[in-house]
Amino acid sequence: MVKWTDAERAAITSLWGKIDVGEIGPQALARLLIVYPWTQRHFASFGNLSTNAAILGNPKVAQHGKTVMGGLENAVKNMDDIKNTYTKLSVMHSEKLHVDPDNFRVLAEVISVCVAAKFGPSVFTADVQEAWQKFLAVVVSALGKQYH
Amino acid sequence: MTTLTAKDKDTVKAFWAKVSGKAEDIGKQSLARMLVVYPQTKTYFAHWKDQSPDGAPARKHGITVMTGVANAVSKIDNLRAGLLELSELHAFTLRVDPANFKILAHNMLVVIAIMFPEEFTPEVHVAMDKFLASLALALAEKYR
Numbered sequence: 001m002v003k004w005t006d007a008e009r010a011a012i013t014s015l016w017g018k019i020d021v022g023e024i025g026p027q028a029l030a031r032l033l034i035v036y037p038w039t040q041r042h043f044a045s046f047g048n049l050s051t052n053a054a055i056l057g058n059p060k061v062a063q064h065g066k067t068v069m070g071g072l073e074n075a076v077k078n079m080d081d082i083k084n085t086y087t088k089l090s091v092m093h094s095e096k097l098h099v100d101p102d103n104f105r106v107l108a109e110v111i112s113v114c115v116a117a118k119f120g121p122s123v124f125t126a127d128v129q130e131a132w133q134k135f136l137a138v139v140v141s142a143l144g145k146q147y148h
Numbered sequence: 149m150t151t152l153t154a155k156d157k158d159t160v161k162a163f164w165a166k167v168s169g170k171a172e173d174i175g176k177q178s179l180a181r182m183l184v185v186y187p188q189t190k191t192y193f194a195h196w197k198d199q200s201p202d203g204a205p206a207r208k209h210g211i212t213v214m215t216g217v218a219n220a221v222s223k224i225d226n227l228r229a230g231l232l233e234l235s236e237l238h239a240f241t242l243r244v245d246p247a248n249f250k251i252l253a254h255n256m257l258v259v260i261a262i263m264f265p266e267e268f269t270p271e272v273h274v275a276m277d278k279f280l281a282s283l284a285l286a287l288a289e290k291y292r
Binding site for chain 1: 184259270
């Protein structure tokens with residue numbers, strides 16, 4: 001089981017409290033699709049992804065970004081048992097969505113970049129980054145756990 | 149995987165021109181964050197008297213590394229040739245596991261995003277990510 005220090009717990013919940021899922025989610029997903037264009041393979045039904053402008057303006061991308069980011073809420077609420085909290089989601093990503101788990105790691109990095117840009121150095125300090133990335137690493141691991 | 153297009157190179161050079169004045173800060177902060185967020189990277193610096201992320205050795209090293217990145221920007225048309233000596237240094241003397249180049253690159257992008265949130269657009273992000281990946285490949289060239 002993952003061990004969180006009090007400082008890490010506080011950093012993660014505090015940062016999460018500041019994050020606007022409707023803002024960061026769409027940004028992060030759009031950046032994922034732009035910076036790592038092969039990830040677009042999962043979004044063939046989303047319509048026009050042919051240019052950066054199209055991706056950034058695509059309402060389905062924005063909505064899905066919000067959905068994905070919102071999924072982190074459950075992890076924040078269940079920080080001591082993220083693995084079990086995410087069992088069904090993991091199965092779904094493996095069996096139904098067929099997403100390479102490396103994509104979770106990549107999206108986590110992009111989320112961190114977006115959060116950094118939004119909150120700047122006084123909020124997103126090195127210690128906060130450490131806690132946040134540790135949290136995301138646990139989420140990423142949990143999402144990949146049910147793959148076989 | 150990483151061939152830099154003409155557009156990538158232009159984007160990197162233009163962005164670098166904007167941020168190069170802060171290169172030392174970027175270097176110091178990237179290295180500090182790497183040491184805090186990825187503590188396994190500290191294993192390479194056990195020889196420092198002062199191990200703290202914002203101590204003198206760390207800050208000096210951050211500057212050294214970023215000077216290397218600046219140099220790579222100037223050699224962007226042929227990174228492999230331009231970074232040959234540095235690659236030999238990393239391969240035979242420093243023997244840094246190349247996985248760590250990616251880790252440091254991520255922290256550079258985080259710091260750049262913090263310092264230049266407006267300028268670090270998705271277009272710049274992809275070009276810089278590709279550039280740092282190419283840089284890492286060039287650095288790993290002589291390893292085996």
